[in-house]
Amino acid sequence: MANMNADELALIETFPTTLRHEAETLILRQPYGSRLPVRQGETVVSDGQAIRLISRQYVVFHPTGNEVRQLMAHCLNTRHHDGHVRERHFKRLLAAGQPEFVLPFTAQLLGEYVLPIQFDVAVFFQHNAAALARFFADNPLYWQKQKDRIRSYWHCYHSRRYPDWQSYPVRLLAEKIDKEIARIVFRRPPTTNLV
Template identity: 35%
Template sequence: MKMQRANQAFPAFLKQEAEALDQIIDQLRQARVAMHRFIEVRVGEEELVIPYRIYHQGYEDAFDHLTETQSILYSCLLTRHHDGHVRQGQLERILSVHEPWIVPFVFQLTGEYVIQILETVEAHLPKFDPVLYGRFIRDNQAYFQTTQARMISYWDCYYRRLYKHPSDYVGFRVFAKFREFSKSC
């Protein structure tokens, strides 16, 4: 399976760093990307294409070859890893970065089934920049609705018996906060 280029997932001003990341990943021959599915979002004035899922092992070795910026880009991409533990670990690495292009990688994780990831996001919500998240949500309304619906579907399928009231489930609380962000700025 051919690797989607990293520079499609990030704004144009990061093109040089993303292309260098592509070369390093290619040299290590470690990554495969699910090309049949991807996530299209708007960040500022740019349309970005984020891989839905990345499959590879031994990704830790790549960090030794990356600059600080490339490392952040790579962590963003690894939030799309097939292993939920990897996604959560990389999420924790990028949560402190307050850039608009980080938001879609964090936001995508809130529509997935791993409750520990939702708990991590909720724990960090007080540190989120409401302006960044609010603008992203307003610029990507259909994506917001789809992601929220996916969260509700996973709650219904896996967690409804444990959390009978929506307010008891972390996903509903996270999305309530996101809705606040979208209205406040």
């Protein structure tokens, strides 16, 4: 990781160690000339290892190279300071069967105030319910913080459009995620018929 500044290292560390070489390649091959600051966020567990999230970054990563690096670029762009950039790149990640490293970026978007992006998280959840629920089950304090953010942003920005908290679509999505978490966490292995 030669010739990398602290912000570039922070971007790399948002991915699991097995993908850090891919992340380094992606970042070093970007055409931007100036290095703009990255704001780091919380630490979560993803695929069994701790990673440090980034809350915001200020460049658009070009999705070039192999499929993994393209997905990584879209993930990093979901942390862009411009909501339109976040939304456009997240739409590229909505398909079923997304790799584990996409989950923390999706989880972050659920705790934001931009409704169209949160509705896209609902689409992601339809296609990747067990994976996203497992991520939140592995990070219960982070999940609680995201639910608190959902309620806070509803109160600040969306309660006029959705005056009833109980029918607020993002709250209903959080409820579905909670049910999926419960299904995964409390699932008992099937019992064999002993007759």
